[in-house]
Amino acid sequence: SDLCRLSGKPFTVSSAHQAFLAKVSPVIQGKKYLIPAPTLHPDERKRRRMVWRNESKLYPDVCDRTGKAMISVFSPDKPFTVYSEPVWWSDDWDPVSYGRPYDFSKSFFEQYRELMLAVPQPALVTDYLPNINSEYINLAGASKNCYLIFDTGDCEGCLYGHGMYRDIECVDCDYTHDSSYCYDCVYCQNCYEVRTGVMCRNTNSSEYVFNLRSCSHCFLSHNLEQKEYYILNQPFTREAYFAEVERLKATIPDLKAYFLDRKSTRLNSSHTV
Numbered sequence: 420s421d422l423c424r425l426s427g428k429p430f431t432v433s434s435a436h437q438a439f440l441a442k443v444s445p446v447i448q449g450k451k452y453l454i455p456a457p458t459l460h461p462d463e464r465k466r467r468r469m470v471w472r473n474e475s476k477l478y479p480d481v482c483d484r485t486g487k488a489m490i491s492v493f494s495p496d497k498p499f500t501v502y503s504e505p506v507w508w509s510d511d512w513d514p515v516s517y518g519r520p521y522d523f524s525k526s527f528f529e530q531y532r533e534l535m536l537a538v539p540q541p542a543l544v545t546d547y548l549p550n551i552n553s554e555y556i557n558l559a560g561a562s563k564n565c566y567l568i569f570d571t572g573d574c575e576g577c578l579y580g581h582g583m584y585r586d587i588e589c590v591d592c593d594y595t596h597d598s599s600y601c602y603d604c605v606y607c608q609n610c611y612e613v614r615t616g617v618m619c620r621n622t623n624s625s626e627y628v629f630n631l632r633s634c635s636h637c638f639l640s641h642n643l644e645q646k647e648y649y650i651l652n653q654p655f656t657r658e659a660y661f662a663e664v665e666r667l668k669a670t671i672p673d674l675k676a677y678f679l680d681r682k683s684t685r686l687n688s689s690h691t692v
Contacts, residue, residue: 508541627675
């Protein structure tokens with residue numbers, strides 16, 4: 420067991436991990452350069468990887484080639500050369516011209532940094548599939564009338580999301596697919612009018628729910644399949660359901676907090692999702 424040089428947390432580099440590092444270590448001019456074992460805890464390594472990649476913060480900037488205004492994932496104070504997407508994809512510059520020989524007297528990362536600073540970077544990644552009226556998105560394509568969505572494709576009218584695909588009019592959602600008119604949902608698929616849902620499929624007109632399958636009109640419920648008009652995992656008639664939902668909304672001051680506490684309790688008990 421080793422101690423992380425930043426956090427002090429103990430961690431272990433398994434024999435399988437060491438074997439993998441040896442396998443992928445580069446061979447340059449017949450000599451193998453072994454990749455050293457990590458000195459940071461896995462959590463610290465993950466934090467560094469996430470810091471390296473910015474995909475959800477956008478900045479106003481100007482293209483370093485044309486001087487025209489653009490939106491970019493690079494803030495203006497960064498030292499990189501950044502081109503707008505149309506310019507970066509164009510034939511107006513030659514990326515091969517930035518090639519250079521490897522200098523064995525200098526470290527790899529020193530040379531890699533020099534190359535990164537010299538070679539133009541694309542301001543955004545959206546041009547692989549055209550977007551319509553969706554300037555403020557990144558890693559997203561084939562979307563229309565969307566704003567601040569990332570790692571997303573083929574959406575329309577979606578706001579503030581990540582990992583959304585083929586969604587319509589969804590807001591504040593992460594990893595939702597083939598869903599419409601949903602709000603505050605995570606890992607939901609083929610859902611309609613679900614509000615604050617987690618891990619739901621083929622579910623509609625439900626609020627504060629998790630792990631539902633093929634359900635409709637459920638409220639503050641979990642781990643149900645093919646159920647309709649359920650509140651707190653109990654069945655109601657259609658008329659009683661809507662009356663009880665209104666009563667709970669008027670009675671519980673913070674339904675979101677109540678739902679999250681209930682969800683956490685179920686996940687930590689014998690009930691599993």
